[in-house]
Amino acid sequence: MTKEKPGDEPSGGIRRRFSGQEKTRIVLEGLRRNTSVAVLCQREGIAPPVYHRWKRAFIDAGQKTLSLDTQDDASTEEIRQLKKENCYLKKAIAEASLEIQKLKSDLAI
Numbered sequence: 783m784t785k786e787k788p789g790d791e792p793s794g795g796i797r798r799r800f801s802g803q804e805k806t807r808i809v810l811e812g813l814r815r816n817t818s819v820a821v822l823c824q825r826e827g828i829a830p831p832v833y834h835r836w837k838r839a840f841i842d843a844g845q846k847t848l849s850l851d852t853q854d855d856a857s858t859e860e861i862r863q864l865k866k867e868n869c870y871l872k873k874a875i876a877e878a879s880l881e882i883q884k885l886k887s888d889l890a891i
Contacts, residue, residue, distance in 0.1 A: 798827060808833065809840045 800808070812822050812833060823830045 800828075805836045806840065809837050812837065 808822065808826050808828070811817070812819050817825075819830055819833055823833050826833075
């Protein structure tokens with residue numbers, strides 16, 4: 783009977799860490815449907831539920847990014863309008879400040 787070392791997997795396998803780039807490559811390969819998910823998972827050494835979890839995360843991230851792009855487009859117009867309003871208000875403040883200074887100088891005489 784062999785003793786398991788701390789960190790050993792119960793099945794004796796070693797858990798592999800995949801980079802984001804590797805996960806993306808695997809998910810895209812699965813989405814292309816050139817090979818079945820089962821064959822792909824076996825070749826890459828992952829369980830099908832892991833692949834499906836990565837795929838869901840990949841799709842969710844894409845949807846989130848695309849919705850942010852839409853929000854950015856909407857806020858770009860809002861920012862343009864706010865800048866225009868800001869410019870108008872700065873001019874109004876400058877004119878009011880000049881008028882106040884004129885009145886103060888008239889009172890000082």
